[in-house]
Amino acid sequence: MTAPSTSAARFGRSASRVPDLVFRLGTGGFAWVVVGIVVLVGILLAASSTQVFEKFGLSFLTGSTWDPVAAVYGALPFIVGTLLSSFIAILLAAPIGILTAIFLAELAPRRVAVPLTFAVELLAAIPSVVYGLWGVFILGPFLASTVDAWLHGALGWIPIFAGTPDGVGLFSAGVILTLMILPTIVAISRDVITAVPDSQREAMLALGATRWEMITKSVLPYARSGVYGAVILGLGRALGETMAVTMVIGNRTALPKTIFDSSQTIASQIATTFSEAGAGLPTSALIGLGLVLLVTTMSLNIVARLLVWRVAGPGTDRR
Amino acid sequence: MAAAVAARASISDRLTGVSAGRRRTTVDRTMRTLSFVAALLCVVPLGAVLVFVAAKGLPALSLDLITKGPKALGIGGGAANAVLGTLQMVPIAALLAIPSGVLGAIYVAEFGDRRLARIVRFCADVLVGIPSILIGIFVFTFLVLPFKQFNAFAGSVALAIIMLPVVMRTTEESLHLVPNSLREASLALGVPMWRTVLSVVLRTGLPGILTGSMLAFARAMGETAPLLFTALGSRLINVGNLGQPMDALPLFIYTNAREPIEALNEQAWGAAALLLLVVLFINIAVRARSFGRRIG
Structure with missing residues (x-):
């Protein structure tokens, strides 16, 4: 510096x-x-969406009807779809990603860690549309006959696990998103864990701790805010991810009732309808959706970067 | 290692009782195994994507797919419209983004005072985090809407905005790695600062700059969302007419995957194999060189 x-x-x-x-x-x-x-x-984005906010005000965010024919625009179905699919992704990706980062930074011997880290980086290099293609034709049908069916069978009595799992919908979108945000969470968590000074580890080991106790009691507390930052950056990615989600979520403009329902996220709604939307209110409404997404992802990103900087200093989080 | 663990366990046994010591080693072993399983879980999808794209895509990846455009009516033909579109839009985007990114990074790394550098760096980070579909809308509002025409140039600009912050951050970083003694030596010889930067600093940092630019290039090749409302995509082969819609490989994959026609889905797989081959080749070639150094 x-x-x-x-x-x-x-x-x-x-x-x-x-x-x-x-x-x-x-x-x-x-x-x-x-x-x-x-x-x-x-x-x-703000200027191009004034029309919809002038007409609907805050009910644009809370209304659950999106009907271009009747000129009624309520963004709630897409906001819910976005939050639910990202929530599923974080629920799966955070534990797997953090454990992987721990493995790569603390446990794996070099000759295992190097190729694994490389593989995770390649996971991030695969284009979103390729994930989408794979998601529609391979992952979706696979999930429908295995995980979905099992979840549905075991937990079907809970309303959100009811519904018919057909490989298309919120849950599949969540799983695809998991794969896409894992590299972010792994890479940044690994960086912040590596930035923890060795004295922390040595002190804990000298007290007779096992490796795992050393990790949970001295490494992770030290790296905590950075790991939170990594997860929030992953969340920001999941919220804004477009193509793969568009291809597997089913594109249905209604509030989802179960996690197997077809749904629509903010990004996928824009992707599927923007180029055919009429000038004026319809376009303004879609750009209004975009503005909501922009404000959310930007704030998450800023918070996440500040958290990562606290542990590892500026410059570790450019991925 | 085993001896050390045994010794540790016996000390803790004396302190906390045998069963507690055993429980601690069990927890330790279980969680370490779980971490290993988690790491495997990260790699399995990579393998699954590669295997299926290869299995379904390579058979569909024929010479026709690359050299023929889609038939005007009906099904058949190839993805030449998309291949040519990608080959035009991405290099134009690179021409816009790489010089601007490198020059901007020179300013931040070599001239900018610290607060200013921080603002620029911060904005580059924020820009990386903006969902790419919003970049598409952004470019739409000033390069498509006024002309009432989806066009390839707007697509290139959108891709350039995706590339710009990546190029800028990697360049800035590799310039910081150039030792100050080189700058001092050059300046002491009476070389003006601008020449020092261009022929000493930039040349020393060149490998890093190339790495960043190639990775940004590969990323732009795979981007679909920013092209949806800018270049739009087209079934016609468009060479050189930047004022008209143009296809690109990711757009071709997206549109063909959504058709309920098997022959078109197969073409999507073929195009995906082609795209993935190029993107992964660039990534592996570029990363493999710098990898050993970085992880150590």
């Missing part, structure tokens, strides 16, 4: 020369492009 400040100070002095000044201003312009884009995304 000291390198940039010293070079900046030195460079600042010599920047009085004209070509250097031009270079400095030129590169500065490009740096601010990023800031400009972020600000403009917010402004444009």
Whole structure:
């Protein structure tokens, strides 16, 4: 962290020369492009959705009817669909991801940890639409005949597990999302766990702790806020993930009653209907949905990054 | 290791009683096994995706799929419209994003004062976190709506916005790794700062910059959501007309997967195999080089 400040100070002095000044201003312009884009995304989405918020106000968020024919727009079905599918994903991905991170950072010998870490990174490189294709034709039918059927059989008396599992719907979307956010949770948790000083581990082992006691009683408490950050970043991803979810969730515009129901998330509703939406209120309503998603994911991201920075310092969470 | 565990257990036995000691080692062993199982659970899906894409996609991946466009009417033909679309839109996006990202990163790493650098870096992180479908809507509002025409250029711009923060952060990082002594040596020789940055700092950081750019390129190749309302997709082969709709491999996979026609689904698998081959090849080639160093 000291390198940039010293070079900046030195460079600042010599920047009085004209070509250097031009270079400095030129590169500065490009740096601010990023800031400009972020600000403009917010402004444009807000400006393009004023119509729907003027007409419906807060009932846009709480209304459960979305009917373009009757010009009634209530976003609740999509908000519920988004939250439920992401909640399923977090419920599955958080424990698996954190345990994997522990395994990679604390337990695995190097020759196991290196290829495993590599594999997890590749998991993140697979395009979303490929996950979607695989989800529709392979994972969905597989889940329907195994996990879904078992869940339905064992817990079918609970209302949310009723319904007919056919491989399409909230639960399948949740499982696909699990795979897609695992790399985020694993990579960042691993980074923050690695950043825990060795003295913490040595002290615990010296007291006669087992490896697992060392991990739960000294490593994890130290890395706690960073691990929370990793999970929240994963959640932010799940909320905004579009293609794979669109392909497996069933695209049904109604409040889901069970986790096997076809549903629609904010992102999938935009993906399936935006290009055919009429100008004016219909488009404005969809951009209004987008604004809700933007505000949610942005706040989650900011909170998550601050949490990760607390443990591992800025720069560990760029994934 | 076994001896150490035994010794530890015997000490704790004396302190807490034998059964408590045994319970602690059991918990330890169980949880360590569970962590291993969790790690396996992470890898199984990777294997499953690869195996099925290979099994269903490779047979469908023929020369026709790459060289022929879809038939105007009916089923058949290939994905040439999508292949050519990806080959145009992604490089244009790279031309927009990589120079801007690298120059922006130079400013942050070499000139910017600390607070300013933090603002830019923060915005780059926020931009990475914005769902890509919203980038699609954003570009739609200023590059599609005013012209009342979905167009390939808007698609390239949307992809460029996805790539930009990735290029910028990786470049900035590799510039920070360039030792200060190199800058000092160059400046002491009387080289002006801009030349120092361009021919000393940038050249030293080049491998890292290339890595970041290639990964961003691979990511843009697989993006679908930002293209849905910008390039839209098209059944026609479009070469060079950026003002008209254009297809791309991910769009082709998406539209064909949703048709209830088996022949089209097969084409989707073929296109997926092709896309995955290229994306994974770039990722493996680029990451394998820097991997051993990074994890140690």
